[in-house]
Amino acid sequence: MSSERDPLLTIAPRHGANTDESEDEGKLGPLEISHSSRWAILAGIWIATFLGSVNTTLVTTLMPSISSEFNKSHQVSWLGTAYLLAICTFTPIYGRLCHVMGRRAAHQSAVLFGALGTLACGLSPSMNLLIVARFVSGIGGGGILTTSTIITSDMFILRSRGLAQSIGSVFMALGIGIGGPLAGFISDAYGWRAAFLINMPLFFISFILTGYNLSYVTPGKGKTPGEVLRRIDYGGMITTLVWVFATLLFLSYRYNERLPWDDSRVISTLGVTILFFLLFIIVELKFAIEPVLAPFLLKQKIPALIGVSNFLVSFCNFSVMYFFPVWFQTVMLTSAFIAGLHVLPSSTAMAIGFLFAGWSMHKTGKYKFINLTFGILPSMAAVLIVTMNEDSSPARLWLSIIPFGFGNGVVLQTMHIALLAHIPQSAMAVGTGFGQLFRSVGQVGGVAVSSAVFQSVLDSELRNRIRGPDANEIIKRIRESTGVVVSLPPDLQRAARDSYDGALRAVFIMAMCSTLMAYIVRLPIPDRSLDEPEPADPPQQPAQADVGNIVNSVVTSPLDTPFDSDDDHRKKRTHMLGTRHRKPDLTQPRSLSGYEPVDGSMDLEEDTIEGTAQSRA
Incomplete structure (x- = not known):
């Protein structure tokens, strides 16, 4: 009788009866699928990535309309917080679900949660149900990002992986950047509910594309649904x-x-x-049987440093993203739409940063030089943001945030590849969830802590500037609604604008310190050639019969890109290996993600590498 501590992976002959291996007969691995299938999968996961990112920021411009309909202005901030809280809680789970359920089931579960939550948002009859719907949507949003990253990592070798993932990151950055302005435009034309409901056709397209095409072989799927459920942390x-x-x-x-x-x-x-x-x-x-924190990664220097960097960078990103538009609304007295547009240059620059980092790593096979060179840009941009004032030129007001987005795009992309370069291929799914956990906690922390700092400093600034018998009531009105500032008498308006300027400056200083600390944390992370084989398990000599499989999975071709045709792919592999393109031998033992033999890979169920928190009897 099996127990929860029994491994879910079993090594069985190709034609063994009643095994998962027999079901894989005739199926291709992630590196063997056709060019058209690869593009269809990428299209599906990129659409989902865009939708998940749009849902992160679309409520920023919908809050006034939603609070007006439900008369619940004191609860409206939870629309953003509930989404981020769900992302923080459930994101790391999907790394494990990819391990035990398979890529397609895990990804489509995330898309389904995202779609159901978004649909419920558009149909919610009350503020409380809307907050719950945002939480459900966040369960899917966090899972979409994690599973999309894992699927992309499956389909490309390490050197090309950064370029492929950078394209997906462009959709993420654009979604974050245009989510607010786009939702505001739709809300003005058709109402705030339409801003949610208009996403539904795209969710459906993504679900169909991945459901039909995402069928490559990835060992590690659980034996039964019960065993899968028992292993969730x-x-x-x-x-x-x-x-x-x-x-x-x-x-x-x-x-x-x-x-x-x-x-x-x-x-x-x-x-x-x-x-x-x-x-x-x-x-x-x-x-925990399958811990979301992955203790064996936390005990390693490089993954731990990358995790801390991810936290600090995300903390800084969301502190600025949520409060940068507020500065223009309250200090410059611009409209909410124009204030939201001021974030767009950063998101566009971040998308370019993702692409640049992916292209550079693909060309050079290195990541540290561009990380350290461009990773200092967010700190420099933060200085420009901190020193902005009402007399700053329009060029500075619009362009100061560009180095911030570009630098953080480079950092996030290179650190993800650095993490994958320092862990075994078999730990890729869990490692991705590990990295996303720190990013999601940083996102929630950035919004929550910066909000606390902002409100605390704003209260002190207002009390220093506004006095009199009605001071408490006036201060309360100014703190609760940024829209009040523009309608205040000149003397009170001046006090409110200066108070908001001081409070937001404190938030931006905190963000500047966060990004500078992230840069310092990254300094000890060593470079690693992306042409080298990915780390394997403890030193054991693979059997002679397994050498072909190792070469086939690791040395596919340093020049493979997402844009190669099937013929290009075959020609490059033939040139590198001196043999014709062939399918992997499924009779050989396989790791969790790829076709590496057990002797040359790390099995997450092994006690020796602490893939689980408990040891098996």
Whole structure:
């Protein structure tokens, strides 16, 4: 009788009875599929990536309309927070789901959650149900990004992987950049519900494209649905949800509502945060069968440094992205639409940064030089943003944020490839989820902490400038709605604009410190040639019969790109290997992602590399 600690992967002969191997007969691996199938898969996952990114920011311009319809202005901020909270909680789960369910099932589950959540948003009859729908949509949004990254990594060798993934990252950056302005335009023309519902046809197209074409062989699928469900890290997922949610409540009570430290709500939420964070660590290290935190990666220097960098970069990104438009609305008194457009240069530059990093890594086979060269740009841009004022030239107001987006695009792309270059191919799916976990926590932290800093400093600035019998009421109105500023009398308006300027400057200084710390953290990360074979398991000599498979999976061709035709692909492999293109031998033992023999790869179920938190009897 099998137990939860039994490995899900079994090595069986090609024609063994009642095995998953027999089902794979005649199917191709991710490096063997046709050019048309590869492009169809990429189109499907890129459409989903765009939709997930659009949903991250589209509510920023819909909040006034939504709060006006439901008369729940005090809850409207949870529309963004609920989405990010779901991403933070469920993103790392999808790395494990790709391992136990297979790529297609995991990706389509994410698309389905995203579509259902978005549909529910457009049909929600109340603010509470809308917040729940945003959370469901976030479950899919985080999974789409993780599974899309894993699928792209499957289909390309390491050197070409950065170029392929950089194109997908362009869709992510454009989605973040145009989500707000596009939603505002649709809302003005057709109402805020249409901004959600218009996404549904694209979700359907993505689901069909991946459902029909994403059928290549990826070993590691669970034996039964029950075994799959038992291996999900429910403890890690629940404790993450509770401690992050409690942290958001603590920051809101203490800094947004300005409750004293001895208030019961402040004390209780802080206590819950600490308790469940400690429980999360204990669950991940001691009890989880398939821990979302991947302790064996956390114990390695390079993955840990990359994780910290991902956190700090995402923290900085979302701090600026959410509050940069507010500066133009409250200090420059522009419309919400124009304020939202000021983020677009950064998103466009980020998309270019992703492409540049992918192209450069593909051409040079290196990542550290461009990371350190262009990774300092966000810090320089943050200085320009911090020193902006009402007298700054239009060119500076529009262009200062461009180096910020470009530099962060380069950093995120190169650090993802650096992570994959320093972990075994068999750990690629879990490693991707590991990296995305730090990014998603950074996103939530960037919004929550910057909001707390902003509200705290704004309250102090307003109280220093506005006095009198009605001061408390006026300050409350100014803090609760940025739209009030433009309608205030000249003297109060001047005080409000200067107060907002001081509070937002504090947020931008924090973002500047975050991106500078991220740069320092990345300095010890070594370079690694992307032409080298990816790291394998502890030094064991592979059997002679397995050498062909190792060469076939690792040395496919350093020149393969997403744009090669099937004939180009075959010619390059024939030139590199001195033999004709052939399918992989499925009779050989395989790793989780690819066709490496067990002797030359890392199995996540092995006790020796701590792929699980518990050891098997």
